[in-house]
Amino acid sequence: MPxxxxxxxxxxxxTLVARTPLHVGGIGPSVDTDLALAVNGAGxxxxxxxxxxxxLRGWLLAGADDQRRKxxxxxxxxxxxxxxxxxxxxxxxxxxxxxxxxxIVLSEIREGVGIxxxxxxxxxxxxxxxxxxxxxxxxxxxxxxxxxxxxxxQDRARALxxxxxxxxxxxxxxxxxxxxxxxxxxxxxKDLRICEQGLKAKAALLKTLDGxxxxxxxxxxxxxxxxxxxxxxxxxxDWRPRGPLMVKAERDGFAVDMLPLVSAVDDHLTFVLxxxxxxxxxxSQAERIVRTLLSDVIEDVRIVExxxxxxxxxxxxxxxxxxxxxxxxxxxxxxxVAGSAGPQKEDGESEGEEKAEGNGDEVPADRSPLPGFxxxxxxxxYSSPETRFSEAAWSAVxxxxxxxxLREALNAANLGNAQxxxxxxxxxxxxxxxxxxxxxxxxxxxxxxxxxxMTIDLARLPDEQTQRxxxxxxxxxxxxxxxxxxxxxxxxxxxxxxxxxxxxRVGAADHPTPAWAEQLTQIGFTSGRLSxxxxxxxxxxxxxxxxxxxxxxxxxx
Numbered sequence: 001m002p003x004x005x006x007x008x009x010x011x012x013x014x015t016l017v018a019r020t021p022l023h024v025g026g027i028g029p030s031v032d033t034d035l036a037l038a039v040n041g042a043g044x045x046x047x048x049x050x051x052x053x054x055x056l057r058g059w060l061l062a063g064a065d066d067q068r069r070k071x072x073x074x075x076x077x078x079x080x081x082x083x084x085x086x087x088x089x090x091x092x093x094x095x096x097x098x099x100x101x102x103x104i105v106l107s108e109i110r111e112g113v114g115i116x117x118x119x120x121x122x123x124x125x126x127x128x129x130x131x132x133x134x135x136x137x138x139x140x141x142x143x144x145x146x147x148x149x150x151x152x153x154q155d156r157a158r159a160l161x162x163x164x165x166x167x168x169x170x171x172x173x174x175x176x177x178x179x180x181x182x183x184x185x186x187x188x189x190k191d192l193r194i195c196e197q198g199l200k201a202k203a204a205l206l207k208t209l210d211g212x213x214x215x216x217x218x219x220x221x222x223x224x225x226x227x228x229x230x231x232x233x234x235x236x237x238d239w240r241p242r243g244p245l246m247v248k249a250e251r252d253g254f255a256v257d258m259l260p261l262v263s264a265v266d267d268h269l270t271f272v273l274x275x276x277x278x279x280x281x282x283x284s285q286a287e288r289i290v291r292t293l294l295s296d297v298i299e300d301v302r303i304v305e306x307x308x309x310x311x312x313x314x315x316x317x318x319x320x321x322x323x324x325x326x327x328x329x330x331x332x333x334x335x336x337v338a339g340s341a342g343p344q345k346e347d348g349e350s351e352g353e354e355k356a357e358g359n360g361d362e363v364p365a366d367r368s369p370l371p372g373f374x375x376x377x378x379x380x381x382y383s384s385p386e387t388r389f390s391e392a393a394w395s396a397v398x399x400x401x402x403x404x405x406l407r408e409a410l411n412a413a414n415l416g417n418a419q420x421x422x423x424x425x426x427x428x429x430x431x432x433x434x435x436x437x438x439x440x441x442x443x444x445x446x447x448x449x450x451x452x453x454m455t456i457d458l459a460r461l462p463d464e465q466t467q468r469x470x471x472x473x474x475x476x477x478x479x480x481x482x483x484x485x486x487x488x489x490x491x492x493x494x495x496x497x498x499x500x501x502x503x504x505r506v507g508a509a510d511h512p513t514p515a516w517a518e519q520l521t522q523i524g525f526t527s528g529r530l531s532x533x534x535x536x537x538x539x540x541x542x543x544x545x546x547x548x549x550x551x552x553x554x555x556x557x
Contacts, residue, residue, distance in 0.1 A: 248490040
């Protein structure tokens with residue numbers, strides 16, 4: 001079905017700056033990594049227009065009611081059997097440029113590994129790595145929105161465009177893969193230019209052909225768009241390490257066997273805790289809580305021979321895994337489940353523990369979300385600005401050949417608080433050092449870190465009951481985190497990774513929070529403990545206990 005006549009168009013251009021690293025997957029094998037980046041015909045990194053379009057459309061449809069869906073589909077296009085029309089929105093492929101202070105775009109390699117929940121070691125055959133573009137990478141964004149139909153319909157199209165640009169400017173829309181593991185968050189929008197170009201009147205059309213038009217401000221687009229029903233909770237955690245803390249890098253040094261992971265921030269390097277590492281630690285504790293309370297209900301998979309065994313092990317399935325059934329793995333709803341073919345189309349990719357939510361064209365009749373993409377998102381956490389060093393300084397640390405050169409390189413990089421620790425395995429029969437089992441670790445001490453940033457997307461959960469249970473499980477996990485029961489990073493069983501939480505702040509983002517959850521923003525942190533309003537605590541405790549009784553009773557039938 002052809003589209004209606006177009007009166008004018010909005011031509012929008014800006015530069016998006018990445019707050020956290022970005023991964024948009026490409027096609028074809030790579031000798032350097034399992035998951036390579038998208039590369040255009042000129043050999044440069046870029047973000048495909050399809051990926052951008054899917055992210056923008058998906059954000060507009062998150063938690064949308066029928067009225068809002070109709071508005072979005074009218075502007076962004078739709079297709080059902082032999083009906084529909086093409087989109088009025090055109091998003092160009094977006095080339096990327098390096099962060100400020102750099103002349104070329106250099107990718108980084110991040111490792112991922114699954115942890116066996118029973119042995120505590122790396123799970124068999126569950127390891128991969130992916131290439132990422134570093135924090136500060138700039139994405140050159142261009143979008144055209146054609147305005148057609150009645151004046152009211154055109155105003156609503158402008159309003160939806162305003163929502164998208166506002167969401168991009170405030171980092172609410174993430175791009176690419178690994179979004180719930182710290183990747184793809186945007187920091188700001190720079191050099192925004194909005195130009196409305198006429199396509200009917202002769203004078204306006206001549207300006208359009210000349211590449212000019214009527215310049216607009218972002219506020220000029222704001223109008224009567226329908227409200228999105230979705231809501232998100234934000235959690236900011238202030239913390240500090242009690243001792244050495246690091247995530248092990250893939251590369252080894254000459255004088256040191258194990259180095260801490262570093263990542264680029266603008267034109268410097270700094271220590272980093274990937275969001276995947278933090279999320280994995282919190283997920284493991286959440287699984288432990290559910291397994292403890294429902295030990296008679298959950299059937300555990302103890303032997304991991306391959307990917308499917310590992311998926312079954314971390315699923316923590318409770319009851320029937322059916323859509324809309326809150327017993328369909330609370331862990332899966334909250335932290336995500338492994339990608340698999342399903343009734344929804346994917347805008348993103350399906351890998352690891354994530355599956356992108358569909359593009360909104362194929363959804364259940366009741367419009368409820370499906371298990372898949374995680375409701376919890378945790379950003380990469382970087383060390384504070386005073387702990388930053390140049391690439392040359394870090395290269396000298398990596399290439400130091402002995403202890404003396406290593407100490408000189410560390411002092412030159414202003415890393416005098418990092419020390420080389422020696423570890424050796426003890427032969428259980430002789431009581432001496434085991435042959436070939438000596439290794440060293442470069443341990444950072446006294447490093448200050450940025451707050452841990454976590455988001456809970458309530459729109460990803462199917463109903464109010466599941467939302468209450470998910471919030472309760474998050475609070476129990478945060479309680480344990482604040483109590484120092486959840487170490488972070490490498491060597492957690494060897495005296496490393498202990499942390500101290502100094503503050504927790506809960507807020508609401510995007511859209512109005514459900515009435516029952518409004519009290520969540522009143523959660524405080526005093527004397528090392530979470531402070532929850534009495535009414536909310538009693539309400540969540542009641543829902544939690546009823547759920548446990550229900551699951552236990554069903555298991556005994």
